[in-house]
Amino acid sequence: MGKEESTEKKAAENNENTAEETSKQETTTEEAEMADNKEETADASTEKEEVEVEEEISPLEKAKIEVKEAKDKYLRLYSEFENYRRRTSKEKIDFTKTATEKLVVELLPILDDFERAQKSFPEVNKDEKDPVREGFDIIYNKFKKTLEKQGVKEIENPTGKELDTNLHEAITQFPAPKEELKGKIVDQVEKGYLLGDKVVRFSKVVVGI
DSSP: OHHHHHHHHHHHHHHHHHHHHHHHHHHHHHHHHHHHHHHHHHHHHHHHHHHHHHHHSOHHHHHHHHHHHHHHHHHHHHHHHHHHHHHHHHHHHHHHHHHHHHHHHHHHHHHHHHHHHHHHSOOOOTTSOOHHHHHHHHHHHHHHHHHHHTTEEEOOOOTTSBOOTTTEEEEEEEOOSSGGGTTBEEEEEEOOEEETTEEEEOEEEEEEO
16 A cells, blocks of 8 residues: 555656646747747837838938939049049050160160261361261251250260269279279260160270279
């Protein structure tokens, strides 16, 4: 009898525990459903407020917004076009400078030939006329002036001055004829030229030792 009562008591306790757990699970489920319903209600409320805000914007305000957006878009396009125009202009200027520089470098040896040929003419009296010499001088001066119009300038003869590596190129050394010329330029072998402020050909010089 004692065993049967103990068994019945344990069974009753188990039933009570099971009932409590089932009750707790049902309560948790109900709370979760209530939370979901609250979130859905909040989302619906937010959407409703957004719709109301959109409806509250007047046609004038809407037009102002559209104008502002169009203005911003125009400014961006204008800025991009200005950058493109400046870039292409710079590229065009750089290309022109490079082309001019290459042409000048090619023409300088011809100018050297003119000057060597000019020195080869025999000396004549001022009263005497030499048609060949006069024609040569006209062509030489015209050619030289054309180069000057393009910005070509002759570097000053540096004989007797200190060597400036920004303008001069020392090709050899030679015993100085005077003590004060030691370490200085004693002769110019080939003229140097500038194109604007850029050296296109260094003066080739001899330095005294």
